[in-house]
Amino acid sequence: MNQYEIAVIPGDGIGKEVVPAAIRVIDTLTDIHGGLSFKWTSFPWSCEYYLEHGAMMPEDGIQTLRNFDQIFLGAVGMPNLVPDHVSLWGLLIKIRREMQQSINVRPAKLLNGLASPLRDPEPFDLIVVRENSEGEYSEIGGRMHSGSDEMAIQSAVFTRKGTERAMRYAFDLAKKRRQHVTSATKSNGISHSMPFWDDVFKDVLKDYPDIATTSNHIDALAAFFVMKPHVFDVIVASNLFGDILTDLGGAIMGSIGIAPAANLNVERTLPSMFEPVHGSAPDIAGKGVANPLGQIWTGKLMLDFMGYEDLGKLLLDAIEHVLVSGIKTRDLGGRATTEDVTSAVIEYLKSCG
Numbered sequence: 373m374n375q376y377e378i379a380v381i382p383g384d385g386i387g388k389e390v391v392p393a394a395i396r397v398i399d400t401l402t403d404i405h406g407g408l409s410f411k412w413t414s415f416p417w418s419c420e421y422y423l424e425h426g427a428m429m430p431e432d433g434i435q436t437l438r439n440f441d442q443i444f445l446g447a448v449g450m451p452n453l454v455p456d457h458v459s460l461w462g463l464l465i466k467i468r469r470e471m472q473q474s475i476n477v478r479p480a481k482l483l484n485g486l487a488s489p490l491r492d493p494e495p496f497d498l499i500v501v502r503e504n505s506e507g508e509y510s511e512i513g514g515r516m517h518s519g520s521d522e523m524a525i526q527s528a529v530f531t532r533k534g535t536e537r538a539m540r541y542a543f544d545l546a547k548k549r550r551q552h553v554t555s556a557t558k559s560n561g562i563s564h565s566m567p568f569w570d571d572v573f574k575d576v577l578k579d580y581p582d583i584a585t586t587s588n589h590i591d592a593l594a595a596f597f598v599m600k601p602h603v604f605d606v607i608v609a610s611n612l613f614g615d616i617l618t619d620l621g622g623a624i625m626g627s628i629g630i631a632p633a634a635n636l637n638v639e640r641t642l643p644s645m646f647e648p649v650h651g652s653a654p655d656i657a658g659k660g661v662a663n664p665l666g667q668i669w670t671g672k673l674m675l676d677f678m679g680y681e682d683l684g685k686l687l688l689d690a691i692e693h694v695l696v697s698g699i700k701t702r703d704l705g706g707r708a709t710t711e712d713v714t715s716a717v718i719e720y721l722k723s724c725g
């Protein structure tokens with residue numbers, strides 16, 4: 373029996389609703405498998421924790437997390453309690469950086485049973501590889517003066533190491549898929565970092581002669597996500613461009629409540645972190661109506677990363693089965709609750725096991 377230690381951070385808002393739901397689903401899967409189990413240890417780090425302790429996590433929080441195999445997180449942020457940049461940088465981004473989770477993998481595909489808001493789309497199946505450690509998300513800058521003299525500067529940071537790492541990950545992924553990589557650039561308007569990004573892309577692609585490539589400016593690329601998402605295989609993007617593209621990826625599937633994500637420590641020297649693309653959704657939190665499928669699909673990404681692709685596949689089958697059967701939360705136009713969807717997924721899995 374392989375036992376894994378998973379740190380659980382439900383976080384804020386609907387994170388506290390969808391994380392327990394996904395854990396029940398994954399426990400059902402591991403029961404069926406019989407050869408592995410997860411020991412879940414939950415941490416209350418969140419905006420409420422901040423109000424009580426003056427920090428999003430304890431000082432030794434990162435040290436604590438190092439002892440786990442993986443981290444399973446819901447969402448962070450409650451802007452009426454704590455400013456968003458404080459909550460995000462104090463927990464989510466802190467973990468991404470300290471655990472060297474330099475790559476954020478975010479798939480989007482047209483699922484069976486889920487109507488895309490796009491009219492009559494051709495089947496699409498794409499993966500955005502988001503650079504997760506630098507780029508536009510930098511701590512370099514500051515604010516100065518006040519009143520009409522007030523100003524702010526924030527410098528983006530693009531290193532050859534970080535840029536190349538994201539690109540190589542994208543090319544290696546494309547090798548196992550449909551042999552195509554799109555680079556998200558903006559080298560017409562952003563005149564230093566993005567021409568650099570393009571140069572690194574040209575250098576890296578030389579090592580992958582079998583992979584076809586395209587370079588698109590991010591504005592056009594965003595439009596292509598709506599007009600012809602089926603042309604994409606793997607897309608490599610900077611931290612901010614990847615962030616924006618992946619909410620769009622969720623939207624074209626049918627809801628951002630369904631989109632999964634994996635923050636990967638590719639070296640596997642420290643835990644990776646699995647959390648859906650969506651946030652804490654304060655507008656629907658506490659009502660029991662959040663879509664748990666993004667968090668559940670995120671569980672599939674965790675199983676895949678840990679080498680249990682057979683279970684991962686079964687989990688995505690279960691998601692599609694439930695969608696086809698019409699059990700859908702409000703964001704998908706249905707009336708089902710978080711609980712209804714979760715128990716339908718569990719029931720399907722039990723019927724397979």
Ligand SMILES: NC(=O)c1ccc[n+]([C@@H]2O[C@H](COP(=O)([O-])OP(=O)(O)OC[C@H]3O[C@@H](n4cnc5c(N)ncnc54)[C@H](O)[C@@H]3O)[C@@H](O)[C@H]2O)c1
Binds near residue numbers: 390628649
């Ligand atoms: N990775 C993260 O933890 C993460 C990601 C995005 C936003 N945030 C934080 O979350 C808070 C809210 O941000 P936001 O409103 O911009 O984005 P959001 O993703 O929380 O919500 C955007 C919209 O999508 C809906 N939605 C999101 N997930 C859903 C789900 N599972 N089921 C049904 N509907 C869902 C919400 O109801 C809302 O209308 C902020 O504090 C923000 O910083 C955190």
Ligand SMILES: O=C(O)C[C@@H](O)C(=O)O
Binds near residue numbers: 460615649
């Ligand atoms: O900006 C971020 O990375 C936070 C959130 O929007 C996300 O996509 O994880």
Ligand SMILES: [K+]
Binds near residue numbers: 445650
């Ligand atoms: K999240």
Ligand SMILES: [Mn+2]
Binds near residue numbers: 615616619649
């Ligand atoms: Mn985002």
